[in-house]
Amino acid sequence: MGVSSKLGNLGVVTTKLEDAVNWGRTRAMWPMLFGLACCAIEMMSTQAPYYDASRFGMELMRASPRQADLMIVAGRVSRKMAPVLRQLYDQMPEPKWVLAMGDCASCGGVFNNYAIVQGVDEIVPVDVYVAGCPPRPEQLIHGFMTLHEKVKEMKWYEWAGK
Amino acid sequence: MTADPQTHHAVWEGNIEELKGLVSEKAFSGESMILNMGPQHPSTHGVLRVILELEGEEVLSCIPDVGFLHTGIEKNMEYKTYEKSIVMTDRMDYLNPMGNGLVYCLAMEKLFELDVPMRAQIARIVLAELTRINSHLVWMGIGGLDLGVTSTMTYAFREREVLLDIFEMVSGQRMMSTYFRPGGLWRDLPDEFEGAVQNVLDTFPAKIDDYDKIITQNPVFVDRTQGIGFISAEDAVAYGLTGAALRGSGVNWDIRKAMPYSSYEQFEFDVPLGQHGDVYDRFIVRIAEMRQSLRIIEQGMKRLQKEKGPFRSDNRKYVPPPRAELGRSMEAVIHHFKLWTEGFRPPKGEVYVSIEGPRGELGCFLASDGSPNPMRVHFRTPSFVNLSALEKLSKNHMIADLVGIIGSIDIVLGDCDR
Numbered sequence: 050m051g052v053s054s055k056l057g058n059l060g061v062v063t064t065k066l067e068d069a070v071n072w073g074r075t076r077a078m079w080p081m082l083f084g085l086a087c088c089a090i091e092m093m094s095t096q097a098p099y100y101d102a103s104r105f106g107m108e109l110m111r112a113s114p115r116q117a118d119l120m121i122v123a124g125r126v127s128r129k130m131a132p133v134l135r136q137l138y139d140q141m142p143e144p145k146w147v148l149a150m151g152d153c154a155s156c157g158g159v160f161n162n163y164a165i166v167q168g169v170d171e172i173v174p175v176d177v178y179v180a181g182c183p184p185r186p187e188q189l190i191h192g193f194m195t196l197h198e199k200v201k202e203m204k205w206y207e208w209a210g211k
Numbered sequence: 212m213t214a215d216p217q218t219h220h221a222v223w224e225g226n227i228e229e230l231k232g233l234v235s236e237k238a239f240s241g242e243s244m245i246l247n248m249g250p251q252h253p254s255t256h257g258v259l260r261v262i263l264e265l266e267g268e269e270v271l272s273c274i275p276d277v278g279f280l281h282t283g284i285e286k287n288m289e290y291k292t293y294e295k296s297i298v299m300t301d302r303m304d305y306l307n308p309m310g311n312g313l314v315y316c317l318a319m320e321k322l323f324e325l326d327v328p329m330r331a332q333i334a335r336i337v338l339a340e341l342t343r344i345n346s347h348l349v350w351m352g353i354g355g356l357d358l359g360v361t362s363t364m365t366y367a368f369r370e371r372e373v374l375l376d377i378f379e380m381v382s383g384q385r386m387m388s389t390y391f392r393p394g395g396l397w398r399d400l401p402d403e404f405e406g407a408v409q410n411v412l413d414t415f416p417a418k419i420d421d422y423d424k425i426i427t428q429n430p431v432f433v434d435r436t437q438g439i440g441f442i443s444a445e446d447a448v449a450y451g452l453t454g455a456a457l458r459g460s461g462v463n464w465d466i467r468k469a470m471p472y473s474s475y476e477q478f479e480f481d482v483p484l485g486q487h488g489d490v491y492d493r494f495i496v497r498i499a500e501m502r503q504s505l506r507i508i509e510q511g512m513k514r515l516q517k518e519k520g521p522f523r524s525d526n527r528k529y530v531p532p533p534r535a536e537l538g539r540s541m542e543a544v545i546h547h548f549k550l551w552t553e554g555f556r557p558p559k560g561e562v563y564v565s566i567e568g569p570r571g572e573l574g575c576f577l578a579s580d581g582s583p584n585p586m587r588v589h590f591r592t593p594s595f596v597n598l599s600a601l602e603k604l605s606k607n608h609m610i611a612d613l614v615g616i617i618g619s620i621d622i623v624l625g626d627c628d629r
Contacts, residue, residue, distance in 0.1 A: 082253050086280055086625050087305035087386060089257070090349065094375075097368030112253045127628075130258060130279045133250055159298060164283035182302075183386055 067205050074118070074144065075106075075197040081117035082110035083137065086124025088151040088183040100186040105193055114140040119196070120173070121189075125153035126166040138173045144208065146200070148192055149175045152182045233274050234264040243271055246610075250279045254357045254614040257624030261601070261613070268609050273602050277595070280628040288588045292554030293319055294393065296585065301387040303590065304626035306349050309335075309342040309378075310568045312391040314590075317472055318564040318575040319393040323529055323557050330518040331395035332474045337408065337511040338381065338390065339473075339566075340504040344415070345374045346569035347497050351422060354494070354618035360432050363425060370418060377407050394530040395523025405512065412509055419501050426494060436491035440604040440616035443488060450600040453593050454571025455496045456620045460488035466567035473566075477514075480506050490612075490619040497621070529555050554583035570594055570621050594627035 084092060095102050102108050111117040114137045126134055138147065149169050152158035155178040157167035169175060176199060179192035230238065230245070237243040249260035258279035264271040284303055288296040300315045301308040313335055320327060327335075352367030375385040380401055382388035390397050426432055442452070447460040457464055465482045467475040483499030485492030524530045531550050532543035549555075559581045565574035571593030578587040597620045604620070605613045 083251055085258060086282075087302055090305060090386065093349075093353075093364075094368055094371070097371075098365050099369060099372045112251075114251075125280070125282055127279060127281050129281060130250065133279070137251055159302070160282055160284075160287060162283040162287050164281050164286075185385060 067203070068201075070205075070208075071201045071203055075200050077106045078118045078146075078193075078197075078200075079109050079111050079116065080107055080119040080121050081114055081137070081141070082112045083114075083120060084123050085126065085130065086153070088123035088154070091183045091186055092121060092123045092150065092189065095186040095189050100190065102190070102193070105190070105197070107193060114138075115142060117141055118144065119146045119148060121148045121150050122154040122169045122173075122175075123150045125151075125158065125160055126169050126172075127164050128166060131166050131172050134169070135172050146176045146196060147173050148177045148179065148196060150179050150189060150192065151184055152180060155180065158182055230262070230274070233262075234272050237266070237271070238264050242266070248613075249276075254617065256353065256617060256622055259598075259617070259622065259624055259627075261617075263610065263613070265610060268611070270605050270608055270610055270613055273605050273613065275598050275601050277598065277624070278628050280624045282625070282629060284629045285588050285590065289584055289586065292583045293557065293585060294550075294554060296588065297389050297392065298387075300590075301389055302625065303629050304568065304570070304573070304592065304594070304623050305386060306346040306623055307342055307568050307570070307573075307626075308386055308388050309338045309390065310566060310573060311590075312389060313339055313473070314564060314566045314568075314573050314575045315577075315588075316391045316393050317566065318562050318577040319557075321562045321564055322560055322577055322579055323393065323555075325394050325524055325526055325529055327395055327473075327524060328521045329474070330515065330520050331522050333511050333514045333518055334396060334400055334522070335391060335473050336475065336478070337508050337515065338378075340507045340511070341374055341377060341408070341411070343504050343569045344501050345371055345378075347501050348374075350497065350569075350618070350621045351426075351494075354615075354621070355426065355432070357614045357618045358432055358435050360425060360429055363422065366418075366422065366425075370415070373411060373414075377404070377411070380404060380407060392523065392530070394526060395521070399522040400515070405515070408508060408512055412505060412512070415505055416502070419498065419505075423498050426498070433491065435612070436489065436494060436615055436619075438487075438489055438491075439608060439612045440490040440493075440619055441488050442600060442604055446603060447488065447600070450603065451596045452571070452600055452620075453596065454568070454621075455493050455500065456571065456597050456600070458482065459485035459493035459496050459619075461486055466565055466572055470565070472564070478507050478510050490615050493619040493621075529557075556581060556583055565591065568593055570623065570626065571597060590629060592626045592629065594622040594624070598622050598627055 149155045154169045177192050177196045179188055181188050243264050243266045246263045246265050250258040260276040262274040284299045288299050300311040303311050348367040348371050352364035355363030378388050379385045382390040444460045444462050447457050461484050480503045483496045485496050527546045536543040557579045561578045563576045565572050574591030576589040580586040604616045
């Protein structure tokens with residue numbers, strides 16, 4: 050009602066700024082080209098023709114963290130890799146999200162030992178956890194869509210903090 | 212190289228003395244440049260880090276820094292029973308899960324002196340060869356991507372889905388199958404298996420011809436690979452290279468022929484050899500290996516139609532009894548209980564078994580002290596050994612060629628670091 054009824058069919062759509070920005074962010078979310086272990090192979094399968102992540106605007110994997118919005122931690126994170134991963138996260142520009150792909154990145158998986166960080170949430174804040182060892186591409190895509198739902202719920206006053 | 216505990220940043224504190232002996236004297240006077248490549252780099256096939264000494268774009272020396280994916284798999288296996296440890300082997304070289312399971316099972320079977328029925332042996336060969344094609348497809352896709360042939364990746368991953376469907380059909384998992392067990396297989400091959408593999412046999416030869424054309428008739432690819440990353444046959448042997456990295460130099464060494472395992476001696480296939488020992492020849496050898504794998508699979512499928520016997524050994528000390536037996540036999544219940552609670556107690560001893568993995572000789576050393584857990588498990592992984600030749604291969608090449616050289620030795624860092 051209000052302004053939209055006066056505009057009639059002039060071809061103008063009214064929306065909230067939050068919705069427009071969040072919509073834009075979900076439709077072109079560039080993941081970082083960053084594979085660690087087995088899950089990286091399934092992450093590549095997700096990009097490849099059969100599963101085709103470009104349906105979600107996510108086909109463009111950026112090798113540089115400075116051009117990426119989403120870090121998919123695809124695989125087990127060793128103690129030696131942890132500082133590198135944190136540095137990559139710090140280099141990503143805001144707003145940024147982290148998806149922990151697979152059991153190892155989520156909680157250490159089968160590797161409960163001296164070498165593996167027991168869940169990547171010990172070093173970076175994680176938005177979505179995807180279970181599986183490795184998760185099927187469908188599961189990863191479900192993780193993407195869950196993340197998109199989360200991003201769509203964001204409020205303008207969270208933008209600065211995120 | 213230390214990690215700053217305050218900020219968690221990986222900082223190299225710039226102490227060039229650490230590199231003394233590894234780089235030339237020029238680096239200390241500033242005439243040549245030290246450049247860090249990786250561990251997050253699209254062309255290092257995982258998390259390899261290479262410290263390069265450059266003069267202009269020419270690589271003077273290159274020092275691989277491994278261990279960014281060290282998982283402690285060998286140590287973890289000591290805390291699991293023999294059978295539970297199979298799960299860990301799949302995650303080691305994640306492009307060759309069936310091969311890792313095979314070498315570990317062969318080592319166990321050698322230690323226990325356990326016989327494997329012929330049907331299981333043939334099924335293992337068919338699945339191991341399918342895994343080899345699977346692994347070579349990923350190598351071709353990513354290796355091509357590194358060198359600018361971007362279309363190989365989309366083709367390779369399209370074909371890979373067909374193979375993953377087969378693995379999922381037999382084991383329930385696309386990648387981490389854990390299908391091979393000591394004494395045979397987890398369960399018998401499903402009825403649909405035959406048709407699915409026949410589909411692969413019907414469609415793949417033409418597709419492999421296509422990839423051959425995409426690669427060998429691409430002038431950019433040929434120019435970027437011929438004469439690059441040369442290693443002579445003597446040097447390749449001296450460095451301990453195995454697999455296509457060795458055969459690309461013309462050395463006829465294939466474990467499947469030299470020390471046959473799992474009845475490979477009953478199969479007819481050729482060992483493709485290169486002539487020049489450069490990146491191009493290693494590519495050609497792998498493409499030819501895919502064709503030979505198809506030959507082996509075809510023979511294996513014919514054998515499987517005749518071999519309808521049991522799919523695992525009936526030695527109840529090591530192999531769990533079938534479900535139907537549990538209702539009838541008290542002995543079977545006892546064996547089942549013992550196997551799934553404590554595990555089996557093998558004889559004391561040490562064994563070493565090696566197989567021809569997609570990347571080269573994959574060996575497993577297994578030491579037993581008579582307890583239900585292995586005392587020591589060690590894997591001789593081809594990626595680790597082949598990576599040691601990287602400096603030799605990349606010396607005096609351009610930095611852009613290094614990408615192709617890393618691709619041509621086909622490393623998997625999970626295999627290398629374990």
